[in-house]
Amino acid sequence: MSHHVPTDRPLVVIANRLPVSQTDDGWQAAAGGLVTALRPVIEATGGAWIGWDDDAEAVPRRVEGLACDLHAVPLSRAQVRGYYHGFANRTIWPLFHDLVVQPVIDRSWWRAYAEVNNRFAEVIADVVRAMDTPPLLWVQDYHLMLLPEMLRRRLPDSPLGFFLHIPFPPPELVARLPWRNQLLEGLLAADAVGFHTRLYRDNFVRSVQQLYGGVASLGDTLALPDGRHVRTVANPISIDVEEFSELARDDETEEELAELREQFEGRRVFLGVDRLDYTKGIRHRLQSIQLLLERNPRLRREFAFIQIAVPSRDDVKEYRELRTEVETEVGRINGRFTEPGHDVPVHYLYRGVSRAKLAAYYRLADVMCVTPLKDGMNLVAKEFVTCQAAGDGDGALLLSEFAGALLEFGDDAIRCNPFDVEGMSYLMEAALDLDPADRRARLRRLAESVRSADVYTWVDSQLGEIERSSRRP
Numbered sequence: 001m002s003h004h005v006p007t008d009r010p011l012v013v014i015a016n017r018l019p020v021s022q023t024d025d026g027w028q029a030a031a032g033g034l035v036t037a038l039r040p041v042i043e044a045t046g047g048a049w050i051g052w053d054d055d056a057e058a059v060p061r062r063v064e065g066l067a068c069d070l071h072a073v074p075l076s077r078a079q080v081r082g083y084y085h086g087f088a089n090r091t092i093w094p095l096f097h098d099l100v101v102q103p104v105i106d107r108s109w110w111r112a113y114a115e116v117n118n119r120f121a122e123v124i125a126d127v128v129r130a131m132d133t134p135p136l137l138w139v140q141d142y143h144l145m146l147l148p149e150m151l152r153r154r155l156p157d158s159p160l161g162f163f164l165h166i167p168f169p170p171p172e173l174v175a176r177l178p179w180r181n182q183l184l185e186g187l188l189a190a191d192a193v194g195f196h197t198r199l200y201r202d203n204f205v206r207s208v209q210q211l212y213g214g215v216a217s218l219g220d221t222l223a224l225p226d227g228r229h230v231r232t233v234a235n236p237i238s239i240d241v242e243e244f245s246e247l248a249r250d251d252e253t254e255e256e257l258a259e260l261r262e263q264f265e266g267r268r269v270f271l272g273v274d275r276l277d278y279t280k281g282i283r284h285r286l287q288s289i290q291l292l293l294e295r296n297p298r299l300r301r302e303f304a305f306i307q308i309a310v311p312s313r314d315d316v317k318e319y320r321e322l323r324t325e326v327e328t329e330v331g332r333i334n335g336r337f338t339e340p341g342h343d344v345p346v347h348y349l350y351r352g353v354s355r356a357k358l359a360a361y362y363r364l365a366d367v368m369c370v371t372p373l374k375d376g377m378n379l380v381a382k383e384f385v386t387c388q389a390a391g392d393g394d395g396a397l398l399l400s401e402f403a404g405a406l407l408e409f410g411d412d413a414i415r416c417n418p419f420d421v422e423g424m425s426y427l428m429e430a431a432l433d434l435d436p437a438d439r440r441a442r443l444r445r446l447a448e449s450v451r452s453a454d455v456y457t458w459v460d461s462q463l464g465e466i467e468r469s470s471r472r473p
Contacts, residue, residue: 007159010046011042011463013049013138013140014049014124014147015139015143016051016084017051018070019049020063036455037455040456046068048068048069050070050072050123050127052072056073073116075116082111082113083112083113087113088113089313089316090316091106091109093279095173096142096168098402099173100278101318110178118150121151124151136159136466137158140162141163145162145183148186148189150186159470160191161466162192163193164195165196165376166376167203168195168200168201169203171203174207184208185212187204188222188224188230192462192469193232194235195235196234196404198407208222238454241386242454244387245389247387248362248388249390254360257391260361264364266302267303267304268303270366271307271361272285272307272369272370273308273362273384274307275310276322283329284419284424286326286329286330288422289346289425290329291422291425293337304347305345305347306365307349309326309348330346330348363395366395366431367431368384368396370398374402377403378403382405386450388447396431396442397413397414398414398428401415412445
């Protein structure tokens, strides 16, 4: 599938991690939406990807299936602890997810964050100076918010963009951070700053106006005191629709699906697929299921909830505690509602599953529960509707109001407020009772909205914006 390439410069992507992993068979390209989408652009322009890897010395310059140069940023264990486990994941992550847990303010973590961003800047400057043409630099996500400013100083000839993959919170939350000005200044050095939704974009603009001062907002453009203009763009990330549609109909997926249908025969299946993270609302979802089964004894035999919880950040205390709470909750529900001689109502898998198996679960589900307390976008919702449509299914999507995906999906998803546990249990019931023709029509519209703005559209418009903004005087 050939894709239009929105820039003729080499593209240098900068992210916390490199898109490769070391397996028993050597190094291989990581699976993931961003890698898939950027591959054609990087290959067409001869670009590079720069990021951290645990084993920086061993990372090869090239891996099969990914035609771009890889450059690893070496970090010490202490730096990773302070920058990644500390500031990025225990300060910024909870703060930007509306304080789902309390952010920790720690000066030594902040120093590590600044130090690592600077380390990235040094490596990038070396890579870029060895290139024939100034490349387009595209910085990804909350780990590297100081980086645009450090790159602007070192590499003034390169167009420079930033994309935030998590929500951007309102100014009154940003204001809690002692280093808010440094972060805003870091981001404002980019030519274009991208967010998933208009709400996050507007939060950023308001934060800059209220906390930073001297900045005028002209529509989507911010005019800075030094005469520079920065574009702010709302641009939702998406998935490779073609790839997921093919996966959904793949022979291996069909085999997995046949087995699952046999296992769950005669039951209505609810599905949750999440990283085990406190922003995902897994405990609230389980509490809603408990209320649903309390109210409807007849459901207990004909209902199954499958929760796939992908391990995440095991080395952070809050995540270990969350795992214990979720597993306790699952045990309590199964202990209470399993009928003698029947299967348990909740099937809990604490592990990743293969792509074919995941697609089979998506196709099996009668109701997909995407009910985060806060989520930048949530691609699971998009993967689900794409796989369901490819398999000609009629599954319903229960979607939190606090997921970025809601803005594209509107009323075809069943909107819920995950903080209202009882209300959500009634909506789960309503989802089961929807008329099949209505379910199918909703699903077709949902899948169409994903198809019309897939991940390639996202890359094109992001790179186009950065390219255009950088040319302005």
